[in-house]
Amino acid sequence: MSMSSEFATSGFEDALIILGAAGIVIPTFARFRITPVIGFILIGMLVGPAGLGALSGDYPWLHYFTITNREAIEPFAEFGIILLLFAIGLELSFARLWSMRKLVFGVGAAELLLSAALIGIGIHFVGQSWGGSIGLGLALALSSTALVLPLVGTSSPVGRAALGMLLFEDLAIVPIIFLLGAMAPFAQQEGWEGLAQTLVIGSLTIAAMLFLGRKLLPPLFAQAARTKSPELFLAASLLVVIIASLATSAAGLSPIVGAIVAGVLIAETEYHDQVEIITAPFRGLALGIFLITVGMSLDLRLIAANWQALLLALVGVVVVKAMVTGVLLRLSGAGRAVAAETGVLMASPSETTLIVLATAAAAQLIRPETAAFWQIVTAVGLTITPLLARIGQDVARRMEARTQEPVPDFTVGDDGEQRAVIIGFGRVGRLVAEMLTMHGKPYVAVESNIDAVRAARREGFPIIFGDIARPELVDNLRLGHASALILTMDNPVLALRIVKKVRGYCPDLAIVARARDATHAAALYRAGASDAVPETLESSLQLSEAVLVDLGIAMGPVIASIHEKRAEQRAEIMEMGELAEPPKLKRRTLREAKSESG
Template sequence: MEHVVDARQLLVFLIAAGIVVPLFQHLKLGVVLGFLIAGIAVGPGGFGHLVPLYPIFGYATIKDASVMQGLGDLGIMFLLFTIGLELSFAKLGSVGRLMVGAGGLQVALSTAAIYGVAAALGFQFDDSLVFGMALALSSTAIVTQSLVERQRLGAPVGRTALGVLILQDMMVVPIVIIVGILGQEGASVGASLIKGIALAAVVVVAVVVIGRTIIKPLMRLAGATGNRTLLIALALLIIVGTGAITSHAGLSGALGAFLAGLLLSETEYRHQLDVDIEPFRDLFLGLFFMTVGMTIDVVAVMGQLPLVLGALALLISIKLAAGYVACRLAWMPRSVSIETTFVLAGAGEFAFVVFTLAARDNVVAPDLTRLAATIAALSMVVTPFLGVIGARLAAYLDKRRNQSAHGVSADEGYADHVIIGGFGRFGATVANLLQAEGIPYVGLDLNAEHVEHAKAEGQTVFFGDATRPEILERLGGARARSFVATPDDAGVAEKMVAAVRQRWPDAVVHARARSLGHARALLDLGATDVVPEALEGSLQLAGLILADVGLPDDAIDQRLSVAREAARAQLREDFSDPATVRPRAIDD
């Protein structure tokens, strides 16, 4: 009968995930938030409150989240395993400084700040210290998955956040030991902290040494059989086994899985394992996010709404301040510090473990641990939103910094020149040819790396938006010989052409087109001449083929010129045919 109950709960999970998660994906709110909201809905604190009034809700309620918690923990382990596969030990060295510097400072400052605020509010020493240690850590699963969804894990914010999270996982042992000591009389917290850190370091080194000795030969032995199922089974055994070792030693099981990923990243099976583990990871990780949502009691939160929201805002504010100071002290750029701070501003899953231990050992009163756990869970729910806010703030700061360093400040007296919008590979090639002929030009690009690289080579390029007429005017747009639209983004090229044509109706506008359809769109918007990339690429390939069959260079150049002019004539003819032209509108 127990298996039937478990099957029903699993069915509820699958149905809730199948409805809520696609909806949140459609709304572009992220899979993580979708699972969290689904967990709140089907948990005992959601639909569970409606069961006494409407028994039918019992079929849509998971009454005991702990039944699925073990499977959810596997999701965290699989996630950290795949991250380890992508990193490797060589790449891990690049986040070592971040782990020790930013990570250590973030944990220390957050713990101290939360402790200080709690003590100032009148809480006892034990309560304040437990709150500080539990809430200082962030959610490895939610943070990393949110970064993956927004394709930020490989960015500086991703590397910084990962370094901090690894350090936080290593702090699990000292925190567990300290909580246990607080329940005893006369024990030394300082000595136990040193003992815990030493134990964590020993366990990590032991896992790495033993893993390098055993794991690689095992994987090669399994690979020699050619049995893909055996490889998957062995990988699962390694993940769960290393996780069990670190968990038994008091560390996070996810840290063990991460180390397993690092060990297997040095083998030739890393890419295949990444693909094979992905379905397990996504399923179990969804279970974990839902179990977090199930810990939130909607009725209890509404009953103490001012207190809960106030405490939540206070927690996030404290962690934002402490995290930013930690990142800046670790010499991180301001924009990276802000985005990393927002990503890590929520609490983590380990807070539930700490509060459970504290309540069991009578270190903190049960009602306080329940309230603190609710606040921690809510902070995890808002973590994806905080990440988006941090990313936007960081992008704004980067734009302001680049505008200040490379931006156009005034009309610098340009005349009879060419304005190039978009200074990537295509725009830089155009500029080099103009420079070789002594024709003055000025470039614009919103990619700071393109601008800095071009300036380092002595080219006249500014950070700016080529679709804004006021910026083009500062570059002498009214006196320009012509405009060249070469952005990588097709929509940006169209907006630039439209902006130039609207401001200077008689201007000459050359444009790069990504396709023939895009070329027609640019001509429709007023481009004087358009060069489709597909056309030039095909002509270059044809030229190579003609050279291979023995035609002389002059003949090849003549034939390509004829073909190029014929293609352009056809493009203009298509454009002039009313049946093939449709009016287009460009959004402001």
Template sequence: MQEQHAFPFLREILLFLILSGILIPLLQRLRINQVVGFLAVGALVGPFGLGLLADGVPWLAFLTFPRGEGISMLAEVGVLFLMFMIGLELSAARLWAMRRWVFGAGTAQVVASAALIGGALLLLGMETRSAVILGLVLSLSSTAVVMQLLAQQQATGTPLGQAAFAILMAQDLAVVPILLLIGALGGGTGNAHDSVAMLALVTMAKAIGAIALIYLVGGKVVHRLFRSFAEHRQPDVFMALILLSTFGIAALCAQAGLSMALGALIAGLLLAETEFKHEVELMVEPFKGLLMGLFFMTVGMNIDTRLVLEAPLLLGALVFGLVLLKALVVTLLLRIGGQSWVRAFEGGLLLGQGGEFAFVAIGAAMASQVLEPALGARVMLVVGLSLFITPVLAKIGHALGERHETRTRELVASGDQSELASARGRIIIAGFGRVGQQLAKLLGEQHIPFVAFECDAKLVSKLHAEGKPVYFGNASRPELLRHVHAGEAPAIVLTMDHPASALQAVRGIRREFPHVPLFVRSRDEKHARALRLAGASVVVPETLEASLQLSAFVLEAMGLDERQVDAIVDHERAVVTARLLEPEAKA
């Protein structure tokens, strides 16, 4: 008993670390989503799982979390770091780069989903205040689950992955006003004669003022602290500053009557705007999986699985309704944004679940007496179940998307076979982006025949319908090039944007067609040297030609003769070209 007072909740901390040490590598090996795994284990070893048997089976007390006190302490730490990491992701530069999706589609998704969910709850007889809060909270999806699934599918860089990430960023931004609204509505129950809406507005105004003060003053203090201590370059000092910023600003928010979770989010936002952002991310990265696991395991422990047995059909209908409503909203928005119907539906299934922030917000709402504990417990269970089924839904959506794209490629390719067979003696353009299209325009004006290949099936369908000789396919494949008689082509031009793909294509083409002139676009001089060594006849670095043209305009503006400028530019081009041949000469 004495030891318990000396180090409170030591057993709970040790048990969590043991479970994490076993779970994290096991889930990675089995390729099971970590969030779902931690939720399941938390539900299993928590007070509503095996913890219920701990009184009758004493040894189970050492392997479970039968008491709520230790869980709540762990949960608080998990929530703070989860919110800190969300804030760290929301840099102004990142938001501005994706502003159309973040502030357009993302905002529309939150508003439309909140309106539909809140409206449905009102129709079911829920009071307005609870319906508004739950509508907003349930409109958010799980950043942790979705980003992990996209990474597993290697889809984070695809148009759908980028759109999904932008919508998640907009949802993360919505966290601040939702937390403020919960605090305001929680404070609006004291005076029966005052309007709840007016009290909510006053409370929110005070909260916004406090946040602005913390943000402005805290930003200057945090930046100066990091700048002064960063000179020492000591990792332990840097980690201490991260912890100080997180817990210090969380404590300031608590003193101002705001949520500590909101304070941790603000700490992340402050550091995201400094030059130390990437260093902070590197310091937090080793603990990221552990801290996320801590949060989701404690969430699983708070899910009362007995409620499933009480009303399984009702819970199933609520989970289905939540996912269906959100999936429909996301599907329509992605379709409007330019995705195909199948890819848009894939995105809808991916973002249809409730989010991890729901557990934070519902806990705050129950503490503020905005939600009744029984209702809050049921909503948490609905969100938890929606997280469990998300990997399955995402797998179905991804399979449908891949199948649709494969079918589109086959249709485009099958319609092109007869036309391609007659493509003799034409220049072959591989890659029909902006560079390829400009080249094709110039060739067309000079009545020089060409044939082009592009991997974007949607772009190919559009251009082919316009009568352009553009076909679907990867020009690095020898069988495709043989089909268009590449050995008889006057030249092959590679305008691919991806450096590795271009290098692979040059090697393949040169191996199959050693005598065909091969003109290649490169990113820079380093990439150009690699392409030359692989067998490219002529390599044009993007940076070289842009800088030479700009230099020519400047020299002419300074009064130099046009012929003199041409001589200078040609000489510089020759010098760079000779430099590109140096590795080959040495070899």
């Protein structure tokens, strides 16, 4: 073999391909505000052995752009899952875990067992043996921790519900694997004894990790912090993850369990924020590698040849899991929208489904061709997880919109009073609303987060639920009768789109927009904004004001200099936007509206 072909098939070239894919996928999909999950899976399909890799024998130059050995990068993908579960553990604490015990061991256990039972019974009726049906039911009932939690986080109601059920599934992986091994036709009584022994040893190992971690981790990270070396801090973090995963693996448990325990232990220390920040790039890259391996398992020709059976199987799994999860969450007291969104989000199979399928095949509970069929179903299910998340959000919004009380016309009241319209009711929008209230100026806010809407209504804020990204909502706001439009959401692309559209049919409306930076502010001015306020500029001016006052300078000169500097910066931004002067007509209209309402 020549040196060039050796290099072409080396792991080093595979690493370059993966890094190149990450460099293309992440910024490209972020530019269009699409999750990079789909991009990584598509890259895996393209460069994998079922894609361009299949042509590398006829076209040797393709060796430099394809990955032909899927098994060679799987260890890196498994390490990515470990880092992801470690990051999830960093967001937890013992107090939070205890508060979630009913969700984890109540709803989580019921969701897994009931979904597995229904899926297994359905598969048995199409000709699978009971042993194989149990194995397939347990495998397909699992949901993807690696994809679900990054899509919704762990702080929202949907995220908390998903986290509780996913934690139980992660803990249940090892008992499931031992159960399938004990059910094998060749298994003897030692299979059950091995399960009991592993659970005992695993429990003792976790208890030892909890005890030693509380004693050893604080001084370890304190020493790393004293050196002020990010490299040493990173090394200490990865060392903890690796040792914890190896410990649980040696005890017969999944390394995922060790990663979660390590994250929970560090979450109890004062260094958890720094650890989370410093390990984030590695988590994203390693997760990308895992998703590439998922894409490499998809053979489009095989999918095309069996698309009807694959579609029927996938739809059946998704429908059963969505219904079971949604019903159980409703019975546990969750709202209709939260239950529906969580059910749809959790409906696809998991990356650990592939592990359980391999175990069932090794135990001879299912045939290899059956395992291959369901592996494709799982890979396709992982691919559509972001789509299911979007569908779940849309379903939840429609359900909330139907259940909300009617909202009166808010742009023009019975007395003909003009109101300002605030789009977005987060930290910035709430502050703007409070200032308008302080000065007696009427307004109404529009927010797409139903939890924020409910909280604001309880506090007495005039707010409605709606997604401003939908063009029909902008049309229904009757902005031609508003006194001002204030855009406070942190979405540069959407803000520009709204400013352009509204300015087209409201030439005299005052439009004040939150800008991410000076460049974004200049673009907003070009689009027709009356005022664009860069976050970076205002935070710098506030910091300067605080410093000057603390240094003993009188408040009057400080305020005057701040206003002068703000005017200078605004003039520079206007020049960037190629505007000779601020839109005086629009600003004059705003002052007239103020005088009329005052």
